[in-house]
Amino acid sequence: MTQLDPRRKPRQSRSRATVDAILQATAQVLVRDGYQKATTNRIAERAGVSVGTLYQYFPNKDALVVALCEQHSDEMMTLLSASIAELQDATAERATRVIVRAMLQAHAVNPELHEAIISNLPKEKQFEQILAVNAQAEAMVRVFLEHHRERLATDNIDMAAFIVVNTVEALTHAAVIERPDFLGTEELVDEITRLICRYLLK
Amino acid sequence: MTQLDPRRKPRQSRSRATVDAILQATAQVLVRDGYQKATTNRIAERAGVSVGTLYQYFPNKDALVVALCEQHSDEMMTLLSASIAELQDATAERATRVIVRAMLQAHAVNPELHEAIISNLPKEKQFEQILAVNAQAEAMVRVFLEHHRERLATDNIDMAAFIVVNTVEALTHAAVIERPDFLGTEELVDEITRLICRYLLK
Amino acid sequence: MTQLDPRRKPRQSRSRATVDAILQATAQVLVRDGYQKATTNRIAERAGVSVGTLYQYFPNKDALVVALCEQHSDEMMTLLSASIAELQDATAERATRVIVRAMLQAHAVNPELHEAIISNLPKEKQFEQILAVNAQAEAMVRVFLEHHRERLATDNIDMAAFIVVNTVEALTHAAVIERPDFLGTEELVDEITRLICRYLLK
Amino acid sequence: MTQLDPRRKPRQSRSRATVDAILQATAQVLVRDGYQKATTNRIAERAGVSVGTLYQYFPNKDALVVALCEQHSDEMMTLLSASIAELQDATAERATRVIVRAMLQAHAVNPELHEAIISNLPKEKQFEQILAVNAQAEAMVRVFLEHHRERLATDNIDMAAFIVVNTVEALTHAAVIERPDFLGTEELVDEITRLICRYLLK
DNA sequence: TATGAATGAGGTTTCATTCAT
DNA sequence: AATGAATGAAACCTCATTCAT
Structure with missing residues (x-):
């Protein structure tokens, strides 16, 4: 089984906002495109961050969905x-x-x-x-x-x-x-x- | 929109049997492995035919599922x-x-x-x-x-x-x-x- | 531990030649660029095949090196x-x-x-x-x-x-x-x- | 060719200590995890400093290894x-x-x-x-x-x-x-x- | 018709490096 | 000086689909 817990708890308000944006984008993309087409790149783009940033907070796609x-x-x-x-x-x-x-x-x-x-x-x-x-x-x-x-x-x-x-x-x-x-x-x-x-x- | 109808209506009994085998395999793989892991190659293998044959009867993966x-x-x-x-x-x-x-x-x-x-x-x-x-x-x-x-x-x-x-x-x-x-x-x-x-x- | 064995034994002479080309390319790229820069894409390119073909015969990069x-x-x-x-x-x-x-x-x-x-x-x-x-x-x-x-x-x-x-x-x-x-x-x-x-x- | 010399010769003792910590961490991580897994972030963490600090003293990863x-x-x-x-x-x-x-x-x-x-x-x-x-x-x-x-x-x-x-x-x-x-x-x-x-x- | 080798776009994930604070 | 959030190029790998045999 792969790791599903978030990677780091964001402490500064900037990263708190980033995590929120990512989760919100995940929800939107999931609703609009479904699980299969909800790619991490698309989610990151929608959240207005780079993929790398997404992966700083979530170790993989499923961890995103779990959260x-x-x-x-x-x-x-x-x-x-x-x-x-x-x-x-x-x-x-x-x-x-x-x-x-x-x-x-x-x-x-x-x-x-x-x-x-x-x-x-x-x-x-x-x-x-x-x-x-x-x-x-x-x-x-x-x-x-x-x-x-x-x-x-x-x-x-x-x-x-x-x-x-x-x-x-x-x-x-x-x-x-x-x-x-x-x-x-x-x-x-x-x-x-x-x-x-x-x-x-x- | 992509083509969803089966490619050829199988009239001969051999073809009929092939189509049945493919559909049965699709069902089995879908049940056993879920949609995500139900690859056309896996389905063909399970049906005992080659991917090529599968694509002779169904123009794409969705047509398979539709059928x-x-x-x-x-x-x-x-x-x-x-x-x-x-x-x-x-x-x-x-x-x-x-x-x-x-x-x-x-x-x-x-x-x-x-x-x-x-x-x-x-x-x-x-x-x-x-x-x-x-x-x-x-x-x-x-x-x-x-x-x-x-x-x-x-x-x-x-x-x-x-x-x-x-x-x-x-x-x-x-x-x-x-x-x-x-x-x-x-x-x-x-x-x-x-x-x-x-x-x-x- | 990940799988290291080759994926399929090539039976037809065409694929036998492909596997040889891939291994030869692996050796050349390994010698020329070292392990780190020996990417699967580079090896495939050098072998004159697509990455997909490479992965038909070897489940991952290490399996290539093992072979x-x-x-x-x-x-x-x-x-x-x-x-x-x-x-x-x-x-x-x-x-x-x-x-x-x-x-x-x-x-x-x-x-x-x-x-x-x-x-x-x-x-x-x-x-x-x-x-x-x-x-x-x-x-x-x-x-x-x-x-x-x-x-x-x-x-x-x-x-x-x-x-x-x-x-x-x-x-x-x-x-x-x-x-x-x-x-x-x-x-x-x-x-x-x-x-x-x-x-x-x- | 990229720059391999350390960025600043640390003259003050605090900087000197930081550089030492980084080099020591590099050695430890190299020994423990190997070159491939020795990421700059991991080294910085092990040294107890931020990546940013590491890059203040070493222009890139190779400079670290050279030192x-x-x-x-x-x-x-x-x-x-x-x-x-x-x-x-x-x-x-x-x-x-x-x-x-x-x-x-x-x-x-x-x-x-x-x-x-x-x-x-x-x-x-x-x-x-x-x-x-x-x-x-x-x-x-x-x-x-x-x-x-x-x-x-x-x-x-x-x-x-x-x-x-x-x-x-x-x-x-x-x-x-x-x-x-x-x-x-x-x-x-x-x-x-x-x-x-x-x-x-x- | 049937085969299965080959394709390659596109997905997930990593990590050296930058830069606003 | 120090921080650590953010970046994005590039790596590995999959799989629907094609096509020479």
Whole structure:
């Protein structure tokens, strides 16, 4: 396995800005051209630096993508984590709504980048960070299911979790990509919440 | 735009066999090594022919992938189409079950290949054929929704279609890939059917 | 460790010729420009082929050098081996002369290449093959010392072997490089033989 | 031709210390990593200064190596020169012993560095300074041969000088590198002295 | 038709050197 | 004087594609 960690932590503000420019350029090129055509030269050019500079901070192309995934999933995780607290004492409907809204917000952070990462990156390169977001979402759902266990319409919790997690993930992901027109009002959240609640609860 | 159609329609059986071998090899290499490492030389080698021969039947690498997508989506479409007839006079629950089961069967045709196509191929190469499958599924759902319009719990048919199509697609796809243990019994079909029906119907 | 073996054994005569051209070009460029400046592009150009062709037969630059070392040391070893038989029943003086002459001939095979390999290659790249030649020479000397043990002026055979091997190696190597004018007559062989015999024998 | 002299003669003691640190770092990196991996950045880092500082004292990488060779050969030369005086009135055996011992001491000054210079540096970079050591050694031998001309067993002084110089050089070099265990006692000096004397003298 | 040797543009990565601070 | 971020030419290597046999 090759090295994936950044090469040096930039301490001066000049290099801090350089690293930011490189990551931003990586995101843009990834979105515009896809993983395959996202060459390090193109990224460097887009960032307004030379390739050499890029390689001062990242040992190879994948390290670049990893750093980007990390940054992106941090942003998503922050939103999800903020909602976890709200789950505790909420009713089942309220909790469902919280989860759905959190997932929608998380996916709306940077939908094109998310899409580029999820469906352009070779599978073996969809790094831990991104998978961690789904793990986090699944954890939220399990907390929910445990907490409301006695009200559930099913006792196959394993399958219910599978269904809920994949459904919410798929719908929120598809919505931000394909139907941004659905995002203006609360209606989509209402509908997904209803979908989940009617399925889960007696 | 480059040429994407196969170069010669193979009419003789020897040629036919060669083309089949090449497509099969493409699928295998795609699944085993991913799109990036699926070089034309490797595919030819796996197919037991020379690169030259490969290029006699396919003008370039993309044509190879297009043909494979076409073949794969044909197989999926066949399964879906077979079920459409059953929708006409069925109850809403019955029709939902038919759609869900058809989607599950369609995804089970060659899950690894489907996965390789969906999540390894650069987005711009996920050609019409594959998208057509989803279009077909969506058509089935619309037929269903129109037919049972008066029983629906919602009147935003657009959003309902979006939700149903994406949910069924996501769950059947995820199931064949991640949870083959769910496929032995009818339970998963039961659950997804319940999920959809409870959501849609008054 | 990276792969060092050649990539494909050339079977057709066309590719056999290509491989020969590449190896020959490698030798020439190594001699003319040294290891550092012997770039694969320069070697390919000198061989009259494209880089791609070079890489069809050799997986990387070092594999090229290894193959060359192998070829070169084979030639040297052949000469040394041919002389080993003569050692058996010879007098000490005669045997010494045989070894010295064999070493001189071996070093004269392609002195510039030998020099380029020995003193231009980074130490960690002076591959087994070349070292094997010295091992072979040392083996010859040990056979000699064992055989004439009772006539030796010293009983520290270890140190005697060290001295003889290094002396003969250094003198024959230096002669072909620095003093080709010494090679026309038998005089140099006479002198080295005398040097060794006077030292070794009572 | 590029500039090879150090950029500024450091007169102040702080600069002097910096230059020393850089040269010492060069030697260490050369020994540890070899010429190829001895990058200027790595050397600067090892020396505890920035690359910029390194380039304030040395105009380019070669100047660095030249300075190092110079320093190293100065140390060796000092040892050799000290022994020349002793040659004048010594017997042939005594003089031989003096030369051999001096060469051994000279090679023992910093064997790893000597080895790194001799066998890792591209030939064209083994600068005058290092060659000067051999010239000095050869000069000593010639003084010796002239002085004892009437006792020599050969009248081909040219060839005798070639043999003696190369033999002593090779043996002392090989000994410090490969057989440090030979260096504890006087025995190796005894043996080499005997080798040379028996060869040279009637 | 089939072969597979050959091509070469283009990708990733390194490192001696410069220069603004 | 010192720093270290930035440069970019040039090295190694891959792979879609061609074409002589």
